[in-house]
Ligand SMILES: [Fe+2]
C-alpha cells in the first residue's frame with residue numbers, strides 16, 4: 001500500500017513527513033488539530049485520515065515510507081496530539097453510558113451483555129438482509145475492507161499486556177481469528193476472498209482514499225485503545241462489545257448477500273462468524289473482561305468505556321451508511337431488530 005492521498009492540511013503534513021519530503025512542524029500541526037471543534041473530531045476526514053496514516057506504520061506500513069518512521073519521535077508526538085483529541089471526545093460522548101454500567105448490579109460479563117442488548121443503534125445488517133441493492137452490499141464491503149483485511153491485528157497488540165486467564169482466553173480467540181493454523185482460514189484472508197469475488201480489490205488499503213471519516217474513526221479507536229497499555233481494559237471492553245454484536249447480524253448479512261445474488265464465497269466469511277462469534281463473545285465478556293477486572297478492579301470503568309465506545313462508533317458509522325443509501329422508510333422498518341455488529 002502507498003501512503004494515502006491527503007484530505008486536508010493535517011493529513012497533508014503527515015503524508016509529507018512520512019515520505020520525508022518535509023519535516024513536520026509540530027506547533028502548526030497542533031494549532032490545526034485544535035481548530036477542529038470537539039464535536040467534529042470523530043467525523044473530520046482530514047483528522048481521522050491523519051491519525052489512521054500515523055498508526056499504519058505499526059501494522060503493514062506503506063511501500064513508499066521508510067520502515068524506521070514507525071518510531072520517529074516527531075510523528076509519535078503528532079499522533080499523541082490527535083489521540084488526545086479523539087480520546088477526550090470519546091470519553092465525553094460515552095460518559096453517561098459508562099456511569100450507567102458502573103451503577104448496574106451483577107457480574108461484569110452479564111452487565112456487558114445487558115448494555116449491548118439495550119443498545120438501539122442503526123441496524124445496518126437488518127437493512128442489508130432485507131432491503132439493500134447489490135451495489136449497496138458492495139459499498140458496505142468496500143467500507144469494511146479497512147477493518148476486515150487486518151481483522152484482529154489491533155487486539156494482538158494487547159496480548160503481552162495481559163496475564164493469566166484473560167491472556168489465555170485472548171490467545172484462544174485470536175487463534176480462531178488468525179485461522180487456527182490454516183492461512184486460508186485467517187478471517188482477513190476469508191474476507192479478501194469474498195471481496196475479490198464481489199469484484200473489489202482485495203489488497204489491504206486499496207480503498208483508504210474512498211472510505212468515510214467514520215470508517216476511519218472506527219478503526220482508529222481500536223488502534224488507540226490497543227496500542228496503549230494504560231487503555232488495555234478499554235481495548236478488551238471494546239472487543240467484548242464487538243464480538244457480542246456480531247453473531248446474529250452476520251447471519252443476516254450472509255442472507256442479504258445471497259438474496260442479491262453475490263457469490264457464495266462472499267457469504268462464507270459471514271457464515272464463519274455466526275458460530276465463531278457466539279463463542280468469542282463469551283470468551284471476551286466473561287473470561288477476558290471479567291477476569292481482567294477480577295485481577296485489577298480499577299479497570300472496570302475502562303472496560304465499560306471500551307464497550308460504550310464500540311457501540312457509539314458503530315452507531316455513528318451505521319447511521320452514516322444508512323443515510324448515504326438514503327432509505328428513511330426502510331430504515332424505520334428494520335429499526336425494531338436487536339443490537340448488531342457485523343463480524344469480528
Ligand atoms: Fe473474525
Ligand SMILES: [Fe+2]
Pocket residue numbers: 177243276277280343344
Ligand atoms: Fe470474532
